[in-house]
Amino acid sequence: MNFITVKSYDELSIKAANIIASQIIMKPNCVLGLATGSSPVGTYKKLIEKCAAGELDFSTVTSVNLDEYVGLNGDHDQSYRYFMNTNLFDHVNIDKNRTAVPSGISGDLEAEGAAYDKHIESLGGIDLQLLGIGLDGHIGFNEPADVFTKETHVVDLHESTIEANARFFESIDDVPKKAITMGMGAIMNAKKVLLVANGANKKEILEKAFFGPITPQVPASILQLHPDVTVIYSEN
Ligand code: F6R
DSSP: OEEEEESSHHHHHHHHHHHHHHHHHHOTTOEEEEOOSSTTHHHHHHHHHHHHTTSOOOTTOEEEESEEETTOOTTSTTSHHHHHHHHTGGGSOOOGGGEEOOOSSOSOHHHHHHHHHHHHHHTTSOSEEEEOOOTTOOBTTBOSOSSOOOSOEEEEOOHHHHHHHGGGSSSGGGSOSEEEEOOHHHHHHSSEEEEEEESGGGHHHHHHHHHSOOOTTSGGGGGGGOSSEEEEEEOO
16 A cells, blocks of 8 residues: 655545556546545546646546435535536536436335446546545445445435545535445455545544554444555645
């Protein structure tokens, strides 16, 4: 594991964007696994700048996102599809037909999960998976549990996750209680993993996840078993 500590969120974003840009330059038709949340917003801004400067071409890139809230459709301004469109896809030359976010409004979420895994498999897996980390150690929305779940599945969001994400909604009652998330199988199969985390409040969980025991109670700890993980952390 490569654990990089940087001095600012801007430095974190520049480094993460450079790593993603290198992936795209080296393999223009790569499959990127993408994340939402506040951590990667700066990274996406830097990627947009590179694309606008003509340094980066997304035209043959395919993407698969980690997760989506159950019950929100893609037009909802807190849905993760909306987030991806507004924070990245609308501003780079990616073909939106090549971008996938699990559907949170499918009538059969189990079938949606199975189809999502098939889709990832049909792409040959993920070349580079970008992750954030929750305060409880979740990656995607794989919350602390008794077991690691391999497949894309529906989860009950934990109280700490609902509280952490309430900042994006008008009130905590508006935060969906369930999400559909990629499981550990597709994440662990990714050829490279890049995890970005910022803020002093993430320090403790990062220590547990990357230097503590591997346990499904700290879902990100499974990444200790991945052969190519880079973590970029900024306390500020
Ligand atoms: C988002 C996701 C989550 C976030 C995590 C951290 O797609 O899968 O695991 O990465 O909740 O969120 P932030 O970055 O807002 O602290």
